[in-house]
Amino acid sequence: MGDSDAVGPPLSRRRRATLAAGRGASLQPVNGRSAAARQSPVTVGAAGAGGASMVDSRGSEEALKSEKRSRRNDMGERLSGCHKTQESLLSSASGYNNYRGILNWCVVMLVLSNARLFLENLLRYGVLVDPIEVISLFLKDPHSWPAACLVIVSNVFILVALYTERQLSKSSFSEPVGFLVHCINMAVILTFPAAVILLVPSVTPVGGAFALGVYTILFLKLYSYKDVNMWCRELSSIKAKKLSRSMSCPTPQHFNRGDQLVCYPGNLTIRDMYYFVFAPTLCYELNFPRSPTIRIGFLLRRLSEMLFFTQMLVGLTQQWMIPVITSSMKPLEDMDLSRMTERLLRLAVPNHLLWLMFFYWFFHSSMNFSAELLCFGDREFYRDWWNSETVTYFWQNWNIPVHKWCLRHFYKPLLRRGFSKMISQSAVFFLSAFFHEYLVSVPLRMFRIWAFMGMMVQLPFAWFVGRFLRGNYGNAAVWMSIILGQPFAVLMYVHDYYVMQHSQEAN
Template sequence: MGDSDTKGALAPRRRVTSAAGKSASMLPVNGKSAAACESSVTADYGHGKRDRSLETVRAKSKSEKQKRRSYTSDRLSSCHKTQESLLSSGSGYNNYRGILNWCVVMLVLSNARLFLENLLRYGVLVDPIQVISLFLNDPYNWPAACLVIVSNVFVLVALYTERQLSKGSFTELVGFLVHCMNMAIMLTLPAAVVLLVPCVTPVGGAFVLGTYTILFLKLYSYKDVNMWCRELSTIKAKTLARSLSCPSAQHLNGGDPKVCYPGNLTIRDMCYFVFAPTLCYELNFPRSPHIRMSFLLRRLFEMLFFIQLLVALTQQWMIPIIQSSMKPLEDMDLSRMTERLLRLAVPNHLLWLMFFYGFFHSSMNFTAELLRFGDRRFYNDWWNSETVTYFWQNWNIPVHKWCLRHFYKPLLRRGFSKILSQSAVFFLSAFFHEYLVSVPLRMFRLWAFLGMMAQLPLAWFVSRFLHGTYGNAAVWISIIIGQPFAILMYVHDYYVLHYRQEAD
């Protein structure tokens, strides 16, 4: 009875308490009214707020004092230290990308002005039909094309001779004499045809002689490598090690089998070497695994684009400058000759750079990709050349490899000094430069020969007195100025020899 009353009395208390939790303002708590509770809470909140505001004020004053101290210390701290200017060589600074971009923009703008001036003065001079007529005067008489077809005879003679030597039918002396006669005729026959047949144009003659010169260097390397194979055979070497031909890491690229002497003496092997973008023969060339069609099409597009651009710029820009240079050359007006030379230097250099990219990168990579030829190092960083020797060693890697392998090192093994061997290499290069220029023009002035031989004293001077940036600048000046000077000399002599006589 009492428990039930107690429970009954407690039940309303629980409900009131729960309701008080919902609305504290309506009911008393611990004997205090809701208003008193609210005032006490407000007083506690006010005290907390004042404490926090005091702490905030103290923190602000402290941070302000720290800022004043740091500002004072910054004003008193040293603003100087030992350092070099950025344009000084000792600064270690090498990020000149902005200056390079500025140079490119200025070059484009200046040449755009020159090209616009050329168009306003001469009009449009580009004529593709005229270019085609340079290769043939008579469409039914193509001596240059006939000479290129005849070159296959010399290739077959070299292959036949090597086969006879491998079987022992020819002695080494007989084989050497046959090779010498074959290569001597290769150099003299096209030169004689170009000089004696009037319908061969200078451009067609230069193309034919260039083709025969490349074949001459290839067959010379073919002769030497097969001779080395026979020498190894005589000392009981069963096969020619692949490591002598190409790096061992590329032994079986593309799944091609290894070839051993005399299994290399086939028509297929000879044809591959003739068309491969190299002058040095090997039994086993490094091969790429497959043909990349996108890469092949890009190189083909570049080839066609640069051929058209070279022809257009030559007709529109080079020829008018050369024609306007004839009168100063005749009068020997040094000031005007210098002005024409500098005017010719810029377009000539741009054309030379385009030819370099179009030939050594686009066309040779196109041929290498088509034949799956693995060695694509056709040039090195010749633009960073600080010596003339470095330039000639790196701008044309196929020729440099041939000279090093088949000419320079054999001379050293025979006891010649390095200076004499290098001079002999420059002499050989000077001979072929003159051969490729004088014979198609049907005149012998030795300007190309003297220009190449002048590289020897220039190389000595640059390596001895100029280093670093100054050496690189000297190499660039020799490239930019030397070529147009030789061109002007040949064009002037050609004009005097032909057109002056016709006018008289």
């Protein structure tokens, strides 16, 4: 009993200490790990195997569920409707506008069809291109250059206009006297070259047309020069310090070369006058917008385009246009309407192609070339006339220099004088029709009204297209008038010229 009593309490104390230590160990981590982390490998392995079996069972259940969901979705897609409310692509209501492939197809078909016609022309007529023959279109006598002499004489009218404006600025001429001198000067500009062409037999039709074109441009420029300087005098008389851009004296932000602004009458110099004469514009300003430098690469590209398209225009005219026109004379003499229509359609394609080439050669290559040489900043010589949905939009955007001149010096002055828009617009078409006829009838030395009537017909045609045709239909109507109207006028003039030459040879 004594031994047991002596031994018992220490053992019980050790047992309690061990239990207490076990409880403490279960609560306190050792080296950052809990007691669960210090379990024996066997225990951990058993627990891991149980967890893996649980994960596998859960994964198989999720796979079955996802498979069921995919089956349900698949059945739902099969049962769901495959139609919805929508328009066909070629319908205007669909909003679809990417027709690049169709445009490429049209270009390919156009190239192939014209290649066939050109090959047929070569097989039938042979090679007709002769660059040397082109010189004879400008000169009959190599020692007599009347058209070139006419162009040189035009400097007289330039100097007369400058002298008149200088006298007006000094009040040496009164306003009525200056106006009378300007009117006489510009009337002679139009009548003098026409009289020379009609009276001098050595002037060829092509040379005469070139000289008349130069004089017509000079007429429009000097008219603008007269108007702008008159506006400057009117404003200076009321002590105006600056002129708005609409009155041809823009503010300094239009320039990037640091040039000093010129004010009236400091603009009345030889240099300023001839800069305006050679600048690619018809509307005069005291201070034109200027580009900073001359880009040599841009200049050479425009020059190469000018040379290339000049050769193309001459070659296609000799090889394609002349044979078709020559073969059209007999149907025109016999008044065979079916053959005339066939010749008209045959002439429409080469004539339209030449017109497009001429547009690019003149309005893009040539005018940009001269603008780059003169550092002329305003290069808007045309807008997107090819998208014209009305005839009026076409005439307003295919020749911007002429449109600006008509708007500034003819249309708006008529409105300010109380005329209606319809009358003013008709007057603009009448003026354009006059110059078209002037540039064709005088060099051919025969007076017809085909060009004049062609322009005046544009008035009712513009009303019809604007009233009844819209969108693509209006654009197609504009293209039809360009493609068929021009060759019809060409055939009329060529027929009349051919008949006139035949009658002269018979006499």
